[in-house]
Amino acid sequence: MPYSTPATEPPRHAPSSPPGDQAAAKTPVPLNHVAPDGSAANIQAEILARAQAGDNQAFAQLYSVHKRRIYSLCLRMVGSVAEAEDLTQEAFLQFHRKIATFRGESALSTWLHRLAINVVLMHLRKKGLQLISLDEVMEPAPDQRPGRSFGAPDLALSGAIDRLALQRAIDDLPAGYRLIFVLHDIEGYEHNEIATLLDCSIGNSKSQLHKARLKLRDALRLHPQQEGRR
Amino acid sequence: MSENANHLSCAAFQAQLPQLIASGASIAEHPHLRGCDNCRALLADLETIAEAARQLFPVEEPPDALWQQIESAIENEEAVSGPQQRN
Numbered sequence: 001m002p003y004s005t006p007a008t009e010p011p012r013h014a015p016s017s018p019p020g021d022q023a024a025a026k027t028p029v030p031l032n033h034v035a036p037d038g039s040a041a042n043i044q045a046e047i048l049a050r051a052q053a054g055d056n057q058a059f060a061q062l063y064s065v066h067k068r069r070i071y072s073l074c075l076r077m078v079g080s081v082a083e084a085e086d087l088t089q090e091a092f093l094q095f096h097r098k099i100a101t102f103r104g105e106s107a108l109s110t111w112l113h114r115l116a117i118n119v120v121l122m123h124l125r126k127k128g129l130q131l132i133s134l135d136e137v138m139e140p141a142p143d144q145r146p147g148r149s150f151g152a153p154d155l156a157l158s159g160a161i162d163r164l165a166l167q168r169a170i171d172d173l174p175a176g177y178r179l180i181f182v183l184h185d186i187e188g189y190e191h192n193e194i195a196t197l198l199d200c201s202i203g204n205s206k207s208q209l210h211k212a213r214l215k216l217r218d219a220l221r222l223h224p225q226q227e228g229r230r
Numbered sequence: 231m232s233e234n235a236n237h238l239s240c241a242a243f244q245a246q247l248p249q250l251i252a253s254g255a256s257i258a259e260h261p262h263l264r265g266c267d268n269c270r271a272l273l274a275d276l277e278t279i280a281e282a283a284r285q286l287f288p289v290e291e292p293p294d295a296l297w298q299q300i301e302s303a304i305e306n307e308e309a310v311s312g313p314q315q316r317n
Contacts, residue, residue: 056304063297073290085296092300093307129286170283185283191252203249210248210276217275 075121076182079171122155142225177212238262
């Protein structure tokens with residue numbers, strides 16, 4: 001049954017605003033609306049319940065609330081706009097199929113976040129990135145490995161790191177490094193959680209993260225003032 | 231911490247670094263760092279990168295057309311299997 005889309009939305013909030021706080025236009029009740037009695041959570045729970053009951057208009061509202069975070073997560077993990085769009089679509093299709101199984105043991109945003117990560121991991125596995133043995137399989141080619149820091153004195157990165165340069169350096173990381181760096185340093189996952197998600201050892205996660213940071217350091221030192229390419 | 235920690239080579243210290251950083255312990259006072267400008271600079275850089283990454287949280291907007299694709303895919307799925315039976 002057709003249902004109206006959240007194609008047009010109100011202007012984005014300040015960049016620091018949590019994406020889950022943003023509302024969709026064309027919705028009867030903005031999702032970030034806090035009623036006088038402070039019942040924003042109840043409104044969201046009601047929308048979720050309607051979506052779980054098969055109300056696709058309510059599902060469209062959930063999409064509007066969570067799309068930015070899920071798309072941003074996919075984009076950071078794969079570094080490609082086209083792939084991120086495909087993965088976001090797949091994540092929300094799976095969300096739609098599985099929404100009735102959500103029982104509220106965790107926040108919906110957390111549940112959806114993990115679902116999206118699994119979609120990305122499945123995609124990477126299909127592309128041939130084996131995540132079983134990170135050290136052996138995800139290890140980049142020798143010319144991609146981060147430089148050691150022996151001998152000649154190194155200069156500390158001076159001042160603030162340019163955001164674009166860092167973003168570009170993250171995008172350019174080998175897939176395995178980027179995956180763990182994004183999960184740990186940007187998404188805030190702990191090593192034990194990453195190890196579970198990726199089916200690897202905690203030691204592997206720590207090692208790969210360290211190598212990713214070294215690789216970023218190399219990139220930022222080599223091209224500290226390079227203009228963005230996007 | 232080992233008595234000989236200050237005698238570690240840079241290679242040996244850097245080999246320990248992932249574990250030291252992940253432990254959450256303060257390693258600024260590690261004996262090796264007291265006498266090694268190189269590794270001190272390395273650690274400062276890594277901390278700067280990690281901190282910058284934590285603040286690097288651009289929220290990207292997916293294209294509007296993406297929702298139309300999702301909506302269409304949902305409709306196709308429901309046309310094949312019927313609206314999902316829920317609850």
